[in-house]
Amino acid sequence: MTDTPTKPAEAGWPTPATAWYTVGVLLIAYTFAYVDRAILTILVEPIQADLNLNDTQIGLLHGFAFVIFYVSLGVPLGYVADRFNRKHLIAGSVALWSVMTALCGMTHTFWQLFAARVGVGVGEAGLSPAGYSMISDCFPPKRRSLALGIYTIGIYLGSGLAILGGGLVVGLIGTTPSVEIPVLGEVRSWQLAFFAVGLPGLLVALLMLTVREPARKLSSADTAAVDFRSNWNATWKHIGQHRSAYALITVGFAFLGVPFNVALLWARPYLSRHFGVSPEQGAYLVGFTMLVFATAGIICGSILCDRMQGKGKTDATVKIGLAASLLVIAPVIAFPLMPTLPLAIAALAVVLFFGAFAYGAAPASLQLVTPNRMRATVSALYLVLVNLVGLTAGPIVTGMFTDYVFQDKGAVGISAAIVGTASAIIAAIAFALLSKPFVCAAEAQVAAGMARDAG
Known part of the structure; x- marks a missing residue:
């Protein structure tokens, strides 16, 4: 990639062309990550039919299988991103999860599919901590929320595209449940879907190598030590202080x-x-709604956050998180109570809009309170815990409510409303308590940067 700016770079920062190219490639990588992660959601019925699985097992495949090694490897890979070349780590991670997604298409039992999903989680553990760190070194704080929000759009693009593409697969499965593949022999159509979304990711890994590694913006709070123990101790000391x-x-x-x-x-x-509605029609409805409204939500929230921070409102990310938590509650409750399909889709659209609204502010909040050499490690810790709750516990508990409390698959909407509402209330309480400690932590980080510049 050549670096030909159309606008001059701000002092000490990459040119806009370089910075936004980095965001663009990372967005593509994150989109593929979520396509590979979310393709399972649209293949629920054919996988359940072929492997004889219940809703709780599907919840385990969707969340726990993915997170189990994401948890154990996320922090070590965050440390690697803090000390070594981030683009090479991301390229290797993309290649690994793409191969493991394709391997999901070669499974024939629950445990084989579980193991392959574990491999997808291992690969994806290396992406976002390093990606957050790279983007934060490309943009000053007043422009960072939008850049991180654009990157985070990959969640919603990938999820929406996976659901839409899965709808096509489901339509094909209705008439062609299996196909003959050279060497592999007879393959179920749902297995073919994993090949189709996994293997193109290898091209994305090569594209990542065209990105320039940005220089790190260090402050006096950054540890000068390069060994694991001292850096790890410094990171925990900083977290303990705040x-x-x-x-x-x-x-x-x-x-x-x-x-x-x-x-x-x-x-x-x-x-x-x-x-x-047929699974195919349902996929088109949910996929399109997610692409449009979740993407609109995160863009609106990110722009608002940058504007608030530009006006000196340090706690902008906190206020946006609180607003999103409160505003998502009513549509979450309403979704399973809607008497008609159009009204249910309208409620879902509002859920997705406000569910995404704060997620440009989420990584930006961490960057504001964390020294550079600790950002990827801290981001990895954050992502581990967020995925344990959001990606793992939420969907699994929903499935358990359906299987063991209501004992009725038709009650999945009520289960989702119970879990979603309780979670949003907990989030709102956390954000309401966050404002003062967040401002103190952010101001301490600004003071550390000023001390380094003065010294």
């Missing part, structure tokens, strides 16, 4: 993520079970 801010950020955004993840997995099956 433990209230970090704890409440994590709790707030973790539980705010539950309504979106529950909708991602269970909205389409609910429409089929409750309104009788």
